[in-house]
Amino acid sequence: MTFVPYDRPVRAAFVGLGRIYDLNVRGYIGNPGVEVVALVDPNEERRAQRQADWPDAATFASAAELAASGLEVDTAEVLLPVMMHADGVSELLDFGWHVNLQKPMCNSLAEAQRMLDAAKANDRILRVMDNYLFYEPLHRLKTVAESGELGGVVGYHMKMVGTGNGGWDVPWSSFEWQIDQMKRGRGIMVFDDGWHKLTTAIWLFGPIREVRAWIGNLAVGPGIDLETPATLVWEHESGIRGVWDITIAMDMYLRSDYYTNDERWEITGSKGFARVNRCTGRGIQQPSLEVYADGEMRGYHALDDDWGSSFRDSGRYWLRWLHTGEGPLLWSGEEAVDVLRFALAAYESSAKGGIGVDPADVA
Ligand SMILES: NC(=O)c1ccc[n+]([C@@H]2O[C@H](COP(=O)([O-])OP(=O)(O)OC[C@H]3O[C@@H](n4cnc5c(N)ncnc54)[C@H](O)[C@@H]3O)[C@@H](O)[C@H]2O)c1
Numbered sequence: 205m206t207f208v209p210y211d212r213p214v215r216a217a218f219v220g221l222g223r224i225y226d227l228n229v230r231g232y233i234g235n236p237g238v239e240v241v242a243l244v245d246p247n248e249e250r251r252a253q254r255q256a257d258w259p260d261a262a263t264f265a266s267a268a269e270l271a272a273s274g275l276e277v278d279t280a281e282v283l284l285p286v287m288m289h290a291d292g293v294s295e296l297l298d299f300g301w302h303v304n305l306q307k308p309m310c311n312s313l314a315e316a317q318r319m320l321d322a323a324k325a326n327d328r329i330l331r332v333m334d335n336y337l338f339y340e341p342l343h344r345l346k347t348v349a350e351s352g353e354l355g356g357v358v359g360y361h362m363k364m365v366g367t368g369n370g371g372w373d374v375p376w377s378s379f380e381w382q383i384d385q386m387k388r389g390r391g392i393m394v395f396d397d398g399w400h401k402l403t404t405a406i407w408l409f410g411p412i413r414e415v416r417a418w419i420g421n422l423a424v425g426p427g428i429d430l431e432t433p434a435t436l437v438w439e440h441e442s443g444i445r446g447v448w449d450i451t452i453a454m455d456m457y458l459r460s461d462y463y464t465n466d467e468r469w470e471i472t473g474s475k476g477f478a479r480v481n482r483c484t485g486r487g488i489q490q491p492s493l494e495v496y497a498d499g500e501m502r503g504y505h506a507l508d509d510d511w512g513s514s515f516r517d518s519g520r521y522w523l524r525w526l527h528t529g530e531g532p533l534l535w536s537g538e539e540a541v542d543v544l545r546f547a548l549a550a551y552e553s554s555a556k557g558g559i560g561v562d563p564a565d566v567a
Contacts, residue, residue: 206327209529215276216523217242219267219296220283221250223378224306227335227462227512228283229257231519238523242270242277267292271299279526281519282306285381286390290315293330297322302329304522308399309540311390313548313566316541323537331522331533332540336400337407338517340507341480341492345469346408353497354473357409362401362448363468366393366430367456371464371485383427391431393450394419395547397465398436401448402546403535404469409440411542414560417550422452436550460485462511473497484511 216238218225222245232238240258244267245251251263264270270277279302284292289310293303297319309332310316323330336342349357382392390396394417406412419434434450458464465484470477476497481488491503521534535543545563553561 207329207529209527210278211527213237213239214278214523214526215239215241217244217267217270217277217280217301218254218283219244219280219292220285220306221245221247221254222283223374224283225254227515228281228306228519229254230512230516231521231523232281233257235520235523237527242275244270267296267299277301279304286385286396287311287381287388290318293319294322297326297328297330300326300328302331302526304331304333304519307332307334307403307540307543308390308395308547309537309544311385311388313541313544316537316544320537320541329526329533330537331525332535332537333518333522334400334403334535335511335514335518336404336483337514337534338521339483339509339511339514341483341504341509342404342469344493344504344507345471345478345480348478348493348495349408349471349473353476353495354471354478355475355497356473357444358472358474359445359447360408360469360471361446362405362470363466364393364397364401364448364450365456365466366397366432366450366452367458367464367466367485368452368454369457369464371458371460372462374463386429387427389551391429393431393452394434394436394550395431397463398448398450398547398550399543403543405438405440405446405448406539406542406546408471409442409444409446411441412438412546412549412563413441414439414562415546415549415553416558416560417554418558419550419554424452424454434554438546458485458487482509 243263246265280296282305415438417436419431422430422432432452436448439445466487467483470479478495491505492509493504495502548566549561549563
């Protein structure tokens with residue numbers, strides 16, 4: 205890879221202008237390191253709506269039209285439905301643009317390889333963003349775990365409750381392709397939202413050597429199958445074990461500015477514990493991070509625990525990276541494949557009755 209950092213504002217195109225654009229755009233607004241030159245979406249209404257943010261940007265119904273226009277683009281912010289990632293991203297890389305791709309990377313290892321090959325062939329960067337890695341309470345949790353103040357880490361757990369009421373509006377069109385994904389065995393709980401949780405597991409404690417899973421099914425409508433209740437258990441190469449439980453509480457109201465996820469991360473150490481109490485939604489109204497050690501509980505009251513800020517910081521990180529080329533990509537395409545393997549290992553384990561599966565062995 206012969207990446208040369210930019211010494212001028214990078215010229216960016218947004219490809220996909222749907223629901224999550226509202227948060228991804230936060231890293232770009234007021235950022236002198238970027239010039240948003242193009243907006244791409246086949247949906248005319250979406251183009252008109254987003255044009256208000258970038259009056260000087262040109263709009264296109266497809267990336268091919270943008271490429272054919274001759275407008276210079278350095279990087280694409282890719283916010284497409286997941287099943288379009290492999291073809292869409294390969295096309296953009298072939299145009300010679302760097303790509304910042306929303307998670308999940310894609311549905312299969314073959315699709316992932318296609319994107320990695322396209323990045324290599326075109327000498328471009330493929331980043332698979334995960335905003336959770338920029339959520340300040342999780343950052344502080346990692347720092348606490350590494351500082352030794354909990355003693356040695358003896359285990360950890362994550363919790364996800366999808367609640368039925370509250371939050372922002374999600375248009376039916378954003379949900380339709382998720383139903384297609386469910387039919388492909390890539391559900392919204394374990395795979396789509398789950399991508400974040402599995403990413404944080406690898407980010408916190410490193411490579412995984414064994415995964416065991418028991419993934420249930422809650423049919424809430426024709427073709428709408430939610431993968432709950434589900435329990436995933438795994439062991440890192442370090443020997444640390446993690447467990448993640450996923451449930452749906454259909455009638456629960458959760459205050460949230462975004463999706464209605466009630467989430468927790470809790471690390472147990474030999475002499476204390478640390479817990480992130482919430483993330484996407486505003487569930488537990490305690491400090492977003494609490495640390496117990498030596499008989500004392502410490503609450504972190506001043507962290508930026510607005511989930512939306514994690515998108516802003518992830519976007520800014522990427523745009524800064526393009527100007528320096530320094531530090532990890534958080535996440536690189538190759539690191540994202542580890543997350544994909546983790547998810548695929550969970551599906552394989554569950555299908556085989558919960559046996560242990562090494563993500564490295566997933567075909
Ligand atoms: N980080 C997070 O927490 C988070 C949250 C939600 C969604 N996501 C991810 O973001 C991505 C998009 O999700 P969303 O909820 O915004 O979906 P969405 O359906 O709201 O938006 C997708 C947009 O892509 C457009 N589109 C379709 N085909 C296109 C094409 N060929 N070229 C350009 N645009 C095209 C659609 O018209 C739509 O406007 C997915 O990968 C999803 O998993 C991430």
